Amino acid sequence: MATLLVPASVPSPAEDAEQLRKAFAGWGTNEALIIQILAHRNAAQRKSIRQSYAEMYGEDLLKELDRELSCDFERIVLLWALDPAERDTYLAYEATKRFTASNWVLVEIACTRSSHELFMVRQAYHARYKKSLEEDVAQHTTGDFRKLLVPLLSSFRYEGAEVNMTLARSEAKILHNNISDKVYNHDEFIRILTTRSKAQLNATLNHYNDEFGHAINKDLKADPEDEYLALLRATIKCLTRPEKYFEKVLRKAIVRLGTDEWALTRVVATRAEVDMEQIKEEYHRRNSVPLDRAIAGDTSGDYKKMLLALVGSEDA
Numbered sequence: 001m002a003t004l005l006v007p008a009s010v011p012s013p014a015e016d017a018e019q020l021r022k023a024f025a026g027w028g029t030n031e032a033l034i035i036q037i038l039a040h041r042n043a044a045q046r047k048s049i050r051q052s053y054a055e056m057y058g059e060d061l062l063k064e065l066d067r068e069l070s071c072d073f074e075r076i077v078l079l080w081a082l083d084p085a086e087r088d089t090y091l092a093y094e095a096t097k098r099f100t101a102s103n104w105v106l107v108e109i110a111c112t113r114s115s116h117e118l119f120m121v122r123q124a125y126h127a128r129y130k131k132s133l134e135e136d137v138a139q140h141t142t143g144d145f146r147k148l149l150v151p152l153l154s155s156f157r158y159e160g161a162e163v164n165m166t167l168a169r170s171e172a173k174i175l176h177n178n179i180s181d182k183v184y185n186h187d188e189f190i191r192i193l194t195t196r197s198k199a200q201l202n203a204t205l206n207h208y209n210d211e212f213g214h215a216i217n218k219d220l221k222a223d224p225e226d227e228y229l230a231l232l233r234a235t236i237k238c239l240t241r242p243e244k245y246f247e248k249v250l251r252k253a254i255v256r257l258g259t260d261e262w263a264l265t266r267v268v269a270t271r272a273e274v275d276m277e278q279i280k281e282e283y284h285r286r287n288s289v290p291l292d293r294a295i296a297g298d299t300s301g302d303y304k305k306m307l308l309a310l311v312g313s314e315d316a
Contacts, residue, residue: 001275001276001277001278002272002273002274002275002276002277003272003276003277003280003310003311003312004040004042004272004273004276004310004312005040005309005312006040006041006042006045007040010041010045012052013045013048013049013051013052014052014056016037016041016045016049016052017049017052017053017056017057017061018056019033019037020033020034020037020038020049020053020061020064021053021056021057023037023068024064024068029068029069031069031073031302031305032302032305034065034069034077035302035305035306035309037049038077038080038081039080039306039309039310040309042273043083043084043273046080046081046083047083049061050062050081061081062078062081062082065077065078065081066078071303072261072265072299072303073301073302073303073306075261075262075265076265076268076269076303076306076307076310077306079091079265079266079269079270080269080272080306080310084117084120084270084273085117085120085121085123085124086124086128087269087270088109088113088117088121088124088270089121089124089125089128089129089133091105091109091266091270092105092106092109092121092125092133092136092137092153093125093128093129093136096136096137096139096140097140101140103141103145103149103227103231104231104234104249105266106137106149106152106153107149107152107231107234107235107238108238108245108270109121109153110149110152110153110155110235110238111152111235111238111239111242112238112239112242112245112246112274114159115155115156115157115158115159116159118153118155118156119156121133122134122153133153134150134153134154137149137150137153138150144184144185144228145228145231147185147190148185148190148193148194148228148231148232148235151190151194151195152193152194152235154194155194155195157195157196157197157198158197158200159197159198160197160199161199162197162199163199163200163202163203164200164203165203165207167200167204168200168203168204168206168207169207169211171192171196171204172204172205172207172208172211172212173211174188174189174192175189175192175204175208175216176208176211176212176219179216179219179220182222184220184228184229184232185228192204193232193235193236193239198239198240201236201239201240202240205236205240216236217233217236217237220232220233220236221233242275243275243278243279243281243282244282246267246271246275246279247279247282247283247286249263249267250263250264250267250279250283250291250294251283251286251287253267254294254295254298259298259299261299261303264295264299264307265307267279268307268310268311269310272310272311276310276311276312277312279291280292280311280312291311292308292311292312292313292314292315295307295308295311295313296308296313296315
């Protein structure tokens with residue numbers, strides 16, 4: 001479930017656009033008003049506000065926000081203001097660039113979005129950058145990473161609940177044999193992870209656990225320092241238990257020496273309308289501390305207020 005809190009009665013997009021214009025007026029920006037509006041509107045409403053702003057004032061709301069805001073607060077507001085497919089397009093592009101490269105972000109986009117959402121990201125990427133996402137990823141990755149990431153991002157998985165248990169048993173054995181032989185990049189291994197529906201994968205991995213006595217990710221820890229194996233584990237976690245994956249990302253972002261605002265911002269912006277409630281529950285279970293309290297203790301100012309509003313905090 002989402003944690004986004006939208007009022008029962010919402011002003012028209014034109015009224016919101018007018019209020020945002022007022023927030024930019026004068027000597028200082030009214031950050032509280034920006035949070036009050038944007039942190040409590042869903043994706044369709046935010047898109048309508050952007051359209052109304054452009055029609056009323058002849059300017060791009062995103063560019064106005066970019067001019068008026070700064071630092072971490074600017075990044076969370078800009079990411080949040082984007083349409084989900086636009087946001088993922090931006091994050092994916094950033095993830096392929098030298099100084100912001102991140103295979104983890106690419107796995108998140110490929111494995112935690114629905115087939116339709118991922119298709120929309122590929123379309124948006126093509127329209128914005130005049131090349132395909134797969135092309136950019138192939139150009140900026142090599143070896144086993146390229147072999148895994150390109151088909152993950154190209155996938156259009158079946159979304160239904162139907163499961164073939166005979167297939168689950170046979171493919172669990174294929175995965176186990178590949179792992180036993182330490183052939184983690186085998187074509188069949190990659191094929192199963194990148195083409196099977198999430199329901200089918202769950203059935204296969206449940207059978208793996210039952211048949212061989214432990215979860216597949218435990219067997220993929222043969223070398224804890226191997227980055228490719230870590231990416232395989234992240235792929236499986238994103239496909240099967242995304243709330244556990246994102247809880248770990250948030251935990252590492254918050255408890256490390258110096259907050260990883262980049263990761264914290266990305267997860268909150270991309271999951272607040274999706275499954276942040278489950279992530280919060282997992283975070284509390286794993287750390288015995290509510291997520292909003294952890295965020296409040298590790299951030300400050302308008303950045304903290306925006307994050308708390310998006311995770312549904314009562315103190316926002």
